[in-house]
Amino acid sequence: MTSEISGRGDPVKLLELMWGKEGQKRRGPKPKVALADIVGAAVAIADSEGLDAVSTRRVAEAVGISPMSFYTYVPSKAELLDLMLDHVAEPGRAAPPDWADMDWRARMTVIAEAMWAFYLQHPWVLQFQTHRPVLGPNTLASYEVALSAVDGIGLDEIEMDLSITALMDFVVGAVRNAARQKFVFEATGMSDDDWWYSILPFVETIDYSPYPISERVGTITGEEYGPGDPERVFRFGLERFLDGMAIMIARKQKA
Amino acid sequence: MTSEISGRGDPVKLLELMWGKEGQKRRGPKPKVALADIVGAAVAIADSEGLDAVSTRRVAEAVGISPMSFYTYVPSKAELLDLMLDHVAEPGRAAPPDWADMDWRARMTVIAEAMWAFYLQHPWVLQFQTHRPVLGPNTLASYEVALSAVDGIGLDEIEMDLSITALMDFVVGAVRNAARQKFVFEATGMSDDDWWYSILPFVETIDYSPYPISERVGTITGEEYGPGDPERVFRFGLERFLDGMAIMIARKQKA
DNA sequence: ACAAACTATTTACACCGTACATAAATTACA
C-alpha cells in the first residue's frame, strides 16, 4: 500500500461518513456492524501491531464480516485511514485542565506537549500521508482548542492560524524521530543506543577530515546523547519558536 | 510494504554498502551490475512515478537482472530505501554560493529553503521512516554544510547540533503539507482548491456553534488562502524560529 | 584439479487491495 491516495473517491462521501450523516431509512438488509466498529477495530490493530497489520481483510475479520463486506462500509482503504485519524483525535476535544489560568505561552506549550504524547501513542499516524486535510468532527474540535490558546492576545486571525499550524508542523517533524526510535525498538528490541554501540567500530574507521565541524560536534553530542535525543530537540526548538512568538506578540500589542 | 523496518539485518552491512567498503577481491563471478546502478534506478523510479512504483522486481528489471538477484546486492528493501536516501542527499554536499558573505540568519534561511526544495523534488523521501539515522557519506557531508551555518557565532557544540536538527525537523513538518498537495495533484489532477470548492456545500451544513473561534478564523483564512498555504506557514514558522535563535545568540554573545 | 565462495536464477508461498458477479434481505410502491 504505502501512498494512500484515494483520488477517485467522492470527497463528500468521506465527509458524510465522518460526520455520520448517511441517509436515515435505507432499503436493504440491516448492516451487520456499525462503521464505528470497523474504524475502532482498525485503530486497535494499528495501536497494538502497527500500520502494516491493518489490512482490509484483517479489519473485516476483527469485526466479524467477510473480507469484501468491508467495502460496503468504506469506499477504499484510503478512506479508512482518514476515518482512523479523526477517530483517534477524539481526546483533543477537551481543553486541558487549568486552561483558564494559563497565558498563551503556557497554553502553546501544553498543546505541543499533548501533540507530542499523542503521536507517541499512535505512531502509525505519522506513517502515511492523507490525501486531503481531515475535516472530521474530532479534528475540528481539536483545532478549536488549539486556536483558543492564541485567542485574544492581539493576533489577527491569519496570524492565529499560522501560529497554530506552524507549531503543529514543528511537533510533527520533531516527534517523527522519537516515534521512529520507539517503533523500531518495539519491532526489533534494539535501541538507538544499542545500534550506535554496534556500529561504533565501523564509524571509527571513517576519515573525518572532510567533515571537521561534524567531527568536533559529533564527538561532544555523541558523549552527551549518543545518536540523538529527539525530546531534547523538541524542547529546544519549542523554546526558540515561542521566544520568536513572544517578540511578535509584544510588537503587536505595542502597536 | 509501508513500514520499512529491517531489524534483522546487520547494521554494519548497511554502512559498508553506503560507504562502498565491501571486500576488494571476491571469489565468485563478477557482479552483472553495480550497487549504484540499482540505487540510481530505484531513485529514478521514485522521482518519476512515486514510491509505490519502487518494487524489488521493478528495480531488478530496470537494471537488467532477475527479480531475486536484487537480493545479492541489497539485504532487503529497507536497506534499499536507506541507500536511496543517501543517494539523493548528494547535492547537499556543496555549500551554497556566497556562503562566506552571509551571517548565520541568512545561512539558516538558505539551508531551510534548500531542504524545502529538496523535499518537493523528492517527495517520496517523506513517505517512509528509516529504521535508523542514515549515516551515509552524502548525508554526513550535508550535515557538515548545515552545521557550518551556525559555527563560530558563540554557540557551544550541543547548541549547534540542536539548532540544526530543530530547523530540519521544522522543515520536514512544514513541507509535508506542500508535498502532499503536489503529490495528490499529480496523482489525481485535483488541487486542494478544487477539493475545497467541491466540499463547500457540505461544509456549509455543519453547525459551527461549538467551534466559534474556528468559524471566525476559518472564514478569514478561507478567503485568504483556502484550505491552507503550506509555504506561508513555512515562512512564518521559520521567521519565528530564527527570531528565537537571535535572542539566544545575543544572550550567549553578551555573556 | 578441486574445493570454497560467490553470483544468478527459478520456483513457491503467503499476503495485499479490490473488481466483478451473485445471492439474500429489506423496504417502497403498485
Place this chain on the structure above:
DNA sequence: TGTAATTTATGTACGGTGTAAATAGTTTGT
C-alpha cells in the same frame, strides 16, 4: 399483498508484493 427496487453480504479471481529456499553456474585460492 405482491413485486420491483435497493442495499447488504459473500465468493471467486487477478495482478501485484517481499522474500525464503533450492539449484545451477562462475570465478578464485590452494
